Amino acid sequence: MDAILTPGCNVPATRFSIHALDSLDARLLAAPRAVRIAVILGTLAVMVAVSLPRVPRIYLDYSRLPVLNRFTQPDGYGPDSISDMYEAKVVLHDVRDMYTRAGVDETPLEAATWTKAQIAPYPPAALLAAAGLYAVGDATGVGYYGMVLALAVAFIAMSLLYFLRTRWYLFPLLYLNFSYLADRFVYVQDGSYLVMLVVVMGALLAARRGNEARHALVALATTMKLSPLYYARHVTSMRPPTALLFLAIVLAGLVLPYFLWDNYLSIYLFSLERKGDWVGMVGALGAASLVGGLLWYVETRAGFDAEDLVGWSLVPLAIFFALKLNAPRHLLLMLLVPDKRAVRNVVAAVALGLPVLLPGLVRFGSAGPIAAGLLVATLVWYLSRIGWAVVSDDLRHPLRTAAFLLRPAPLTRDDLPEASR
Numbered sequence: 001m002d003a004i005l006t007p008g009c010n011v012p013a014t015r016f017s018i019h020a021l022d023s024l025d026a027r028l029l030a031a032p033r034a035v036r037i038a039v040i041l042g043t044l045a046v047m048v049a050v051s052l053p054r055v056p057r058i059y060l061d062y063s064r065l066p067v068l069n070r071f072t073q074p075d076g077y078g079p080d081s082i083s084d085m086y087e088a089k090v091v092l093h094d095v096r097d098m099y100t101r102a103g104v105d106e107t108p109l110e111a112a113t114w115t116k117a118q119i120a121p122y123p124p125a126a127l128l129a130a131a132g133l134y135a136v137g138d139a140t141g142v143g144y145y146g147m148v149l150a151l152a153v154a155f156i157a158m159s160l161l162y163f164l165r166t167r168w169y170l171f172p173l174l175y176l177n178f179s180y181l182a183d184r185f186v187y188v189q190d191g192s193y194l195v196m197l198v199v200v201m202g203a204l205l206a207a208r209r210g211n212e213a214r215h216a217l218v219a220l221a222t223t224m225k226l227s228p229l230y231y232a233r234h235v236t237s238m239r240p241p242t243a244l245l246f247l248a249i250v251l252a253g254l255v256l257p258y259f260l261w262d263n264y265l266s267i268y269l270f271s272l273e274r275k276g277d278w279v280g281m282v283g284a285l286g287a288a289s290l291v292g293g294l295l296w297y298v299e300t301r302a303g304f305d306a307e308d309l310v311g312w313s314l315v316p317l318a319i320f321f322a323l324k325l326n327a328p329r330h331l332l333l334m335l336l337v338p339d340k341r342a343v344r345n346v347v348a349a350v351a352l353g354l355p356v357l358l359p360g361l362v363r364f365g366s367a368g369p370i371a372a373g374l375l376v377a378t379l380v381w382y383l384s385r386i387g388w389a390v391v392s393d394d395l396r397h398p399l400r401t402a403a404f405l406l407r408p409a410p411l412t413r414d415d416l417p418e419a420s421r
Contacts (some may be wrong), residue, residue, distance in 0.1 A: 025342070028169040036168050040160070043172040047156075050178045054186040056081075059145050077145060078188035079113055085144050086110045087120035088134035091127055098127055099263035121267035124260075125223040125253045126192045133191070144191075151194040152185040158201040159338050165208070166340035173349045174336060177356055180364070181336075184329060193333050196224040200310065200337055207306035212242050214310060219246045223253025227321070227334055230292060231313035237408045281324055287372055288320035294379040297394075300405050301386045311337050311344060319372045328368035335371060347374040 053071040055062075056078070062068035077085070090097055090104045097103045101116045110119075120127060133147040142150070156175070163171040175181070184190050203217035215238055222228045232250065235243045257264045295312055298304075304312065314334040322331035328351070335348035351371035355364040362370075383391050394401040 025167070029167065031169075039172050040168065043175050047175055047178045047182070051182040051186045054182050056145070056187065059143065074187055076109070080191060081145055081148070081189045082110055082113045083119045084130045084148075084189070084191045085134060086114075087127055088131045088144060091131035092135060095128075095131075096261070098124060099261050099266060117266070117270065120192070121270045122192050122225070123223055123253055123267070124257045124264075125220065126195060126225065129195045129224065130191060133195075145189065148189045148191040148194060149186065151191070151198055152189075155194060155197045155201060155336075158198070158205065159336070162201070162204065162208070162338040162340075166338065167342055170338065170342055170345045174345055174352075177349070177353050179356070180332075180352055184333070190329065190333060192225060193329075196221045196227070197333065197337065199224065200228065200314070204307060204310050204337065207310050210306070212239070214306060215242050215246050216249060218310060218313065219249035220253075222250055226254075227314050227318045227330070230295075230316045231309065233296065234309060234313075236406075280326075284320045284323035287323055288316045291319055291372070291375060291379065292316035294376070294383075296405055297401075298379050298382040298386070301390070301394075302382055307340055311339050315344070315375060319368075319375070322368035323372065326365065326368070328365065328371070331368050331371050343378050344375075347371050347378065350374060 052062075052068065053073060055073060057063075057073040057075050058077060062071055062073060076082075086104070086106060087098075087101075090101050094103045101119070106114075106116065120130070122130075130144075133151075134144045137143045137145075137147040160171055185194070199217055199221040203214040203221065206212075206214040206217060215234075218228050218231045222231065229250075232246070235246055238246060295316060299309065299312060314337060315331075318331040318334040322328055332348055332351060335344050335351075337344070339345045348371065351367040351374065354362045354370060355367060394404075
């Protein structure tokens with residue numbers, strides 16, 4: 001079983017707190033199998049119960065169904081579903097019209113919800129995925145909504161599989177408080193994020209098996225949503241063919257579209273200009289840069305393994321988007337990706353839980369800054385585990401430290417398949 005903190009960090013900081021966490025972790029891991037099964041089944045039951053009232057009536061009307069007819073349902077689809085379904089129709093009508101949207105008129109509902117300029121400001125890979133989901137949903141009768149719901153189920157199922165192999169108790173910790181996530185997954189439907197999260201889960205599971213396919217999967221996820229872009233810093237540690245494939249996927253997904261689609265750059269301008277001002281931009285960029293710099297140092301000094309690198313790569317840019325757009329979901333959804341050492345998932349649980357436990361004191365809009373602050377505190381904690389003497393010595397020798405940080409990471413036992421460890 002992997003330690004909560006990286007095995008290479010042997011210098012204690014606060015012995016009592018570390019011992020208490022290790023003791024609690026050991027007790028939870030040693031819980032009887034029947035208890036674990038009961039807690040997980042109970043969590044799944046809560047998730048279903050909380051999600052059922054969020055299913056739109058237009059998709060499935062409960063009015064004639066016993067028991068379910070007691071729920072109050074939203075009448076129509078959530079705003080993201082409306083946006084993504086319109087964009088999918090545009091792409092299926094004419095893929096060249098992806099960002100100009102001249103060939104398909106909006107319905108009155110679509111026009112009342114979004115202007116054409118606001119709809120689905122995502123890279124081509126995400127829009128092509130949405131079009132594929134729409135086409136499959138239409139052909140099977142499941143519909144686009146049903147396909148996105150299936151993605152949410154797939155992400156949760158893959159996460160549960162991972163948690164069962166690492167720290168089972170993180171699943172109920174994250175999902176017993178499911179009201180916000182039910183809204184995002186079942187009603188609003190963050191379809192573009194769910195597609196990306198499923199791909200990232202594929203990368204995480206590949207990393208656990210020591211499979212180099214993780215690099216290509218992270219690259220693919222980056223072309224859907226920019227959040228995993230930090231992972232590109234590891235390109236020098238990849239084998240040359242793998243590095244070339246990684247770069248080819250990212251460039252084809254994010255740079256090549258500039259030469260293929262009119263108005264492609266509008267998606268980046270829209271995201272940057274949508275909320276806030278330049279002061280907010282600088283603050284968000286500063287916070288993301290601080291986390292990115294700390295993370296680069298910590299993951300190198302502490303010897304993070306392949307699974308750690310996949311999960312943590314989502315954090316720096318997610319912090320930027322969450323703070324710049326004042327939208328906690330950009331960070332909170334990334335923190336749902338399982339962390340075998342627990343810390344990122346604990347941060348997510350705390351950020352989601354505080355507004356529920358302290359509704360009069362903590363507003364949900366503060367969940368993003370709370371999570372960002374906790375992540376900084378987590379990285380500082382990692383620094384203490386590395387040892388302040390080591391950190392201080394590295395600060396006194398910046399050129400040597402820079403060379404160390406830029407050096408390609410050697411293949412470690414964590415990069416090997418489990419069967420060969």
